[in-house]
Structure formats: structure tokens, C-alpha cells
Amino acid sequence: MTRGNPFRAPSSRKRRKVSKWGDRIFLALTAVGAAGVIGILVALVVVLYHGSLPIINALGIKFLYTQTWNPYGNVYGIVPFAIGTLLTSAIALLIAIPLSIGAAIFLTQHAPTWLREPVAQVVQLLAAIPSVVYGFWGLIVLVPIMRYDVDPILANVLGWTGWFSGRHIGLDVLTASVVLSIMTVPTITAISKDSMMAVPRSQKEAAISLGATDWEVTRRAVIPYARGGIIAGVVLGLGRALGETMAVTLVIGNANVIPTSLFSQGQTIASLIANDFFEQETPLELPALLEAALFLLIITLAVNIVARWILARFEAGRAVGAE
């Protein structure tokens, strides 16, 4: 009789008594961990809401559409900072998306294999740099470049659009957007690259067999298939850009007003909180900052939920059309 009957069911082997309790403890620990994570998120929202109750009671909905922020006059409005946040993030994405998708296309479609991994690793390194380092680099290196080289060209060529008016000193919304775009490139590139590499060869080969050029293969076979992943990457990058604090606060000029051009100084919600959190002059300022934080949290959560929904939609679509 050989050892190990191949037809013997695994469950009929004698189980060790220990493993049953081990499983239960393991289950309990992981459940606690999961509950803890959810609990932290709920606690965040509750604490922020509780802290901003004084100003919710005082100002109510006015907080959401007031356009000035003046603690001494008891005027608190989130509009300048919401606009600053959305504007810098939007421009950052505008710059980052072509760069990242282009990089991802190059890495997956055209780069020789020996080049792909090192370049991908270097792009990943960009994500590992602390944001305060980006801020200092921005202040010391990028700001003079923008002020003396890039901004004059933009003012000359695009000044007629009205977006590039006013004096440019380099510390403005545009420079903050450029710094943010550099910070979001690695996120979008990494996720897009992974999505594009997951495109089955059959899709590409089918396109090639129909006579498509390289660009057409990419445009019609790869990108539509990887669309969901690319969008997820973009939204993740957006999430990072929305909450970025130190890199922005060093180069944006910190003016609590609505920016009138890309060369104006502005302010984002995260940067406002970083600046004002420790030195409140009036009793309502801290609740106002907490409400701004709550607003930012809700926006970020909404962005992430939308991302997941889009991703799920595309995944479902892709599963139907998959080989």
C-alpha cells in the first residue's frame, strides 16, 4: 500500500485541534482591523462635524458661497479656497495626463524591454519624494524658471485669453499647478502602464492584422481596453493633488482671495489649514477651518467613489467583451 491515497479527500485527514482556534483568532483580529479602519473614517467625519458645529450654527449654508475670508470681520467663506483647490488640481491634471499617458504608452508599446523596467522604476521614484522637498525645489528652482523664462512666453502667446494677465512673480497658482502635476505623474503613469500591459495580445494582434498602424493600434485597441485603469489612475492622482499641502503652500503665494488669473497668488483648502491652524485669532476661526477640512474630505471621498464607479462600469463592460 503506497502512502497517500490519491483519491482520499483532504478533509478526511486528521485535523490538528490547534488550527480551529487559530482560525478563529485570526478571523477576529482581521475583523477588528477592518472595523478599525472603517471606524477611523467615521470618527474623522464625526470629529470634523462636531468641531465645525459652532460655525455651521452661525453661518449655515452661507459658508459655501461667501467669497471672502476675514476672521476679524467674522466673514468666513470657502469659495476662494475651493476655487484655488479645484483650479490647481485641474491644471495639474491637464499637464499631467498627456505626460503620463504618453509615458505609459511609450513604456508599454514602444520601449525595448531592457528600458522599460528602469524607466518605470525612476518614475516610481518621483512618487517617493516627500512633498515638502517638492515644495522647496519648487520655491528655489521652479519659481525663477517660471518667473523669468516661462511666464513671459505664456503672457505673450496666450495673454489674449485673459488667463495670463497681471504681473508674474513666479509664486502663483500656475507654479503650484506645475508642481502638483509633477507629483501626480508617477501615480497616473504607474497605473496606466499596468492597465496597458494587461491588454491581451489578441486585441493588439487583431488590430495589426487588420492593417492598423502603431498609433492606431494604441488608439483603438490598447487605450479603449485600458480605459478603466487609466481613469482610475487619473482619479487617484486627482485625489493626491486635492489634498497636497506643503508643496502647494510654499509656492502658491498664500493669498486668501479668488485668483483672477493664473499669475495671481491663491490659496487651497489644505494650504489654508496648514497656515492658520495654530494661530487662531477669533473663536470662530477654528470651527471654520474644521468645516473647510470637512468640505475637502467630502470632496475627496466623492472623487474616489466616482472613480470606483467608473472603474466598475468599465470593468463590467470589459468583462462582457473579453476574449
Next chain:
Amino acid sequence: MSGTSESASTTTPGDQIVRKKGSGRTAAYVVVGVVIVVVIILLAGYYAAGWFKSSSSSSGGTSGCTAPAATTISGAGSTLVAPLMDAWALSYTASTMNYAAVGSGAGISDITGKTVDFGASDAPLNPAQRGAIPSPGVLTIPESIGAAVPIYNLPTVSTTLKFTGQVLAAIYLEDITNWNNSALQAINPGVTLPNAAIVVVHRSDGSGTTFAFSSFLSASNATWKNTLGHATTINWPAGEVGSKGNSGVTATVKTTVDAIGYVDINYALTNSVSFGAVQNPSGNYVVANLTNIASAVKDATATFPSPSGDWYNFTVENSPGAHDYPIATFTYLFVYSDLGVAYSGYTMDKAQNLINLLLWMVGDQTGQGQTFSAANYYVPLSTAAATYDVNAINSITFNGAKITSCVQT
């Protein structure tokens, strides 16, 4: 086949599940590793909490009186005086002082909430903050002196620029927008000022330096006084750049050509940035240094308010001395006037320790607090201020009873 041991290798093709040899041993390693890590973390915590230190013997003599057993005294507030507080915490051995540099506003919130023994701020309490302090109220005790200096970045100008309060106010009001403006040129004859737009930099966060600077501008310019006033945060005109912290303003001015800003003397002296001379009421243009700031405070004519009174309009700026620097300011500590009434669970020992610490901080005998000022680029208290402080500190009571002090020298 005989002798086939029940080893890890599969003996038949069907038995796919491999019994890993020594899987019990791996688990044991993991558990031991976790236990070791936890023990190390606990030990580190205990060490940091001082369990292993032999009870600190008072290495400073206490001149013949018996000091109470050492306790921990906590303070929080201004980041500006943080280096000085750290130097004091290291040198003061009769008690353990913990100072959290969380910003003047947070320091004021902390003392209002009674979570610290003293709060530190670069600016005095404004009326709203004073109203928020619960009974029995706090005493305002100046513990150090700072000054606001104008810094600028003009590579083509090698001489020290002169400023007046009027001109500075006009620059910050955006009335003067170019460096070669006639008003600036008039007070700087013989200096070729560039034809460039001034990049105005201010503090984006609340700051005692802003308080001192805006007080000076209020005193120099009626428009400023009526529109923007003096406070730790100002509603700055549009088009100016805000930077966080003294270090932020310094960094922004240093890297931005044609910029002007204001920082505390501490930062101006320790960074290589050009700072200008400011005209004092005697008409002289004074470049700030530790000496003329000290003489400014000494010559100030304003009388100190009472320790529990309103300090918001008290100023040592614009002193009458010929070579006094006109933008000098005190930094303040806030302590409750009766420690037993203010805090629940305070003991007489703890109260004595706090009084001893405060007296040490404002004392200028060898080894006491004020002797550390100059080395850290702070200005020591004037004699009048120190005397005032000693009286104020000695008026602090514990449940109505006087607290005997025993200051370390």
C-alpha cells in the same frame, strides 16, 4: 519500500498538499520576534519617560532654601521663543520643563483650556482671547524681547537700505509699487534703486512678528491705522505673497529678487539676508542689533499695565532714545493668578516649582534664564521688566496663600 521517512517531500503524485517541515518552528520564530519587538518598544518608552534615570539631584545650588520635589511643568505656544525655551529646558534642573512649540494661538488656547501650566505668545491677548480665559484670569509676564526687521533681496544694491514707517506702510498698502519710487529714493540718496516692481511678502499665518510690525505701521501711517490696524493676522491687500513662518518669509525673500519682507531679529541675524535700517523718532536710521533693541526697551516710556490688565495697546516701539530701534516687542508668558483655584489637582509643591521656574526664567544671575538669551540671539529683559516680572510672579497665589519661592541659581 522501507525507510521512507515522513519528510516534506511528496511521496506520491496524488498527495499534492505538502506538509511543510518545521511550520511549527516558523510560527514560534514569529511569536518570539513580535515579543522582542514589543519589549524593545516598551523599554524605549520607559527610558524616554525617565524610569531609568537616577532621581535628578539638584545640581544647581538653591542658596540655602529647600526646594520641593521636582515635578513636570508644561508650557506651550510661540515658535519664535522655542529655541530659547529649549535652551532653558536643558539647563533648568530643579524641575522638568516640557515646552511644545505649537504656535502662539495654540498656546493661548491651551492656557485657556488649562491643559498647560504656562502659555507663551509673541503678542499679548486680544480682547476676545482675554474674555475667553476662565476665572481667576491670567497674568501677562514678559519673558523675552524680539524685534521685527525689514528684509529685502536686491542684488544690485550693496549698501544697507533705509526705510521709514511711512514708506514701509505705503509699500505694504501697495501705494508704492516700484523700488525706484521717489519716496524710497529720497531717503536713500546716492543709492541706485532698480526699476523693478516690489514683491511684497508677509506672513500667511498668525504671528507676533506681524503684530509688532503692524503696530509700528499703525503708529506711522494714519491710513494703515484706520484700515488694517495691528493684529497677529492682517487683511493684507491683494497682490502680496504670504509665506508660512519666519522661515517661510526668509526663504521666499532670499529666493525672490525684488522682494521685501519682515522677520524677527533672530532670523535676520542667523540667515544671510540683507536687512534694512528703520528710522526712529529721533530721526536716525537704525540697523537692528541686540544692543539697540535692548536700549529701546529700556528707554520706552510706556508704563506697564497691571499683570492682569489689558496689554493689547502696550508698546515699546518708537522709544525716544537717539539710537533705539523702533520696532521692538516683548514676548509674553501667561500664567493663572491663583494656581489652586485655576487647576484642580494642583499641589503646593507643583505651585512652588512653577514659581521657581518662572523666577529663574526672568532672572539674570549667573546660570539663570536671561543669561542664555544673547547666545541664542534673543535680547535679555531690561532691569525694569525683570523687576516688574518678579513682582508679578510673586503675586501668584495658591488658594489665596502666598507661594514661597526658592529660586535655583
